[in-house]
Amino acid sequence: MNTTPVVELTEALALNLSGLPADAAQALSETLLTIAQACAAISEVAAQGALAGAHGLASSSNSQGEDQKKLDVMADDVLSAAMAACPHVAGWASEEHEMPFVSDEHGNQGRYLVVFDPLDGSSNIEANISVGTIFSVLPHPYRGTTPGEMGFLQPGQQQVAAGYVLYGPCTVMVLTCRQGVQMFTLDRSSLRGEGPARWVLTQSEVRIPVATREFAINASNQRFWEKPVQRYVAECIAGESGPRHKDFNMRWVASMVAEVHRIMTRGGVFMYPRDEREPRKAGRLRHMYEASPMALLVEQAGGRAVNGTHDLLEVVPDTLHQRVPVLLGSKEEIDRIVSYHADPHENVSWQLFKTRSLFVQPQA
Numbered sequence: 486m487n488t489t490p491v492v493e494l495t496e497a498l499a500l501n502l503s504g505l506p507a508d509a510a511q512a513l514s515e516t517l518l519t520i521a522q523a524c525a526a527i528s529e530v531a532a533q534g535a536l537a538g539a540h541g542l543a544s545s546s547n548s549q550g551e552d553q554k555k556l557d558v559m560a561d562d563v564l565s566a567a568m569a570a571c572p573h574v575a576g577w578a579s580e581e582h583e584m585p586f587v588s589d590e591h592g593n594q595g596r597y598l599v600v601f602d603p604l605d606g607s608s609n610i611e612a613n614i615s616v617g618t619i620f621s622v623l624p625h626p627y628r629g630t631t632p633g634e635m636g637f638l639q640p641g642q643q644q645v646a647a648g649y650v651l652y653g654p655c656t657v658m659v660l661t662c663r664q665g666v667q668m669f670t671l672d673r674s675s676l677r678g679e680g681p682a683r684w685v686l687t688q689s690e691v692r693i694p695v696a697t698r699e700f701a702i703n704a705s706n707q708r709f710w711e712k713p714v715q716r717y718v719a720e721c722i723a724g725e726s727g728p729r730h731k732d733f734n735m736r737w738v739a740s741m742v743a744e745v746h747r748i749m750t751r752g753g754v755f756m757y758p759r760d761e762r763e764p765r766k767a768g769r770l771r772h773m774y775e776a777s778p779m780a781l782l783v784e785q786a787g788g789r790a791v792n793g794t795h796d797l798l799e800v801v802p803d804t805l806h807q808r809v810p811v812l813l814g815s816k817e818e819i820d821r822i823v824s825y826h827a828d829p830h831e832n833v834s835w836q837l838f839k840t841r842s843l844f845v846q847p848q849a
């Protein structure tokens with residue numbers, strides 16, 4: 486018989502936020518519970534799939550000019566409505582909209598700005614592969630006035646909370662309020678009742694192992710990567726016979742939430758580096774609602790998250806939808822990748838690998 490006491494999200498938040506003044510703790514707790522409730526609703530729609538009309542393209546495009554899926558739009562609508570109703574949220578911004586929203590009722594007095602990617606990994610929806618929601622909670626820096634875009638452009642280290650929800654075989658929320666990282670599992674049976682969704686703490690003090698033999702990168706972009714990343718991956722692939730003297734395994738889900746969740750559970754490295762495909766874009770992932778919240782989670786779990794040379798949490802975004810290179814995960818490996826970026830002899834080391842593809846061995 487399992488005698489471990491059941492801890493629900495509300496109680497876990499009370500413990501996590503006990504160091505804050507009571508009014509701030511209540512405001513942040515209610516904001517996070519609102520996000521959790523919205524994500525439980527998204528989980529229901531995602532799980533119903535085609536039965537909920539959630540598959541296929543919507544007839545619209547997002548802030549980046551990318552085609553939107555129906556579930557992108559549904560998830561965005563659910564979260565946006567939740568933010569509009571939350572008295573502590575002064576404004577919010579979403580991947581799906583070019584400009585941030587100001588709360589009609591709470592724009593002046595709300596304490597927080599919330600930024601989210603409502604449905605990350607949406608190319609996976611119809612394939613029934615895990616997708617997720619990523620969110621970041623920032624302080625409203627000019628309380629007493631309504632927030633403009635500038636108010637959102639804060640470095641990740643200002644976040645008061647960040648998290649993601651993974652819609653997989655089970656729905657899991659991974660959350661930090663800057664007091665470590667905790668995992669909560671959605672009790673789906675609670676969705677059949679009248680009350681709020683029930684999120685149960687299923688792992689406290691999540692820690693990312695410092696060492697790993699697993700990495701994730703979209704290898705089809707190899708020819709565009711920056712050299713330190715070329716070197717790092719080539720060394721991993723060289724395995725036991727290469728300079729690392731050990732074999733590595735490679736993964737790619739094309740859903741950042743799923744990749745980060747794997748790293749949270751067993752370590753690893755995830756890379757979407759700067760590449761030369763479109764030199765004006767500094768990578769694929771978006772700083773404010775992908776890189777920054779994931780960086781806070783990873784750092785709070787003992788891992789590291791960088792853009793190659795700098796910790797991602799230090800980077801101050803210039804625009805809401807700014808892209809940024811992302812390399813995150815087990816600390817030893819990320820330290821190594823950073824050292825490759827700093828190595829003035831990097832080009833010399835790279836000669837070892839320069840002439841061969843990652844997958845085609847040179848002729849004897």
Ligand code: AFP
Pocket residue numbers: 604605606607608609703739740741742757769770
């Ligand atoms: P979408 O949400 O537009 O599908 O993008 C997902 C994502 O931003 C991130 O979750 C993945 O790591 C990455 O894109 C996958 O990109 P590739 O197309 O290179 O696999």
